[in-house]
Amino acid sequence: MTTKSRNLSLSERGLSRFEAMMWVFTRLSALAMYALVLFAIIGALVMGARTEMNFADLMRWGFMPNNTHVQSTNVPDLAPWATPFWRLAASALLLVAVAHGVHGLVVIADDYISSMRGRLTSRWLSIIFMLVMIGMGIYVIWTS
């Protein structure tokens, strides 16, 4: 089994400094999303989800702790679920997830686009797409 590529520094593997940082970001943001989802699920259990929510609704809240994901459950009072605290948690999850996801799309696109011009175009498009998604998501989280 060869181990050569693992001994090369990130720049020697043909990655720019930014791409190398994004490689690390992809791993760390995955861990951050695990932490945020677990945090939201534990928070929901503290707020009474054990008796007032079924497991599917609990997971919906876990993946995006926004009060619209609680409306259809047996929770009697939506107010504790719609606090700025949970909106901030939802915003954090949105930012991390969109950055992770859009970078993943760029990585996939790079496997099919090999010209420098094409890759630059896909990067600009991805930045625009990311900003639109973050804008719409933040709007929904803070107005719902």
Add this chain to the structure above:
Amino acid sequence: MGLKRDVSLLTGLRYKGQGPMLTFILHRIGGLGMAIFVAVHILASFVGGDVGAFLNNVYENWLFQIFIFFCALFHAINGLRITILDLWPRLIEHQREAIWLEWAVFLPLFAIAAWVIVRTAM
């Protein structure tokens, strides 16, 4: 850009990457599936109205739920394996064992969830 990547689809399909290749391709399908789903879901909750209600009906279809749950669960478990192996590179030697472990975690969880989704839909 030293690698020649523009091989034909047939050559690509004939590539025998075995277990690691399968997780790679499923990770990619799961990531793409979730990216598209989340984008459309954000859009639907942003525009609301008839368009939002129509898109919500698509998500609530049990076939779609099984698909998106597969995407999310596989991407999450496989992503955790990739993260652990990449952050502790010495462990890469045990990659194949890690993939077996990953399937052992994924299959029961997915089977239970799929069974619940189908039972609820019927």
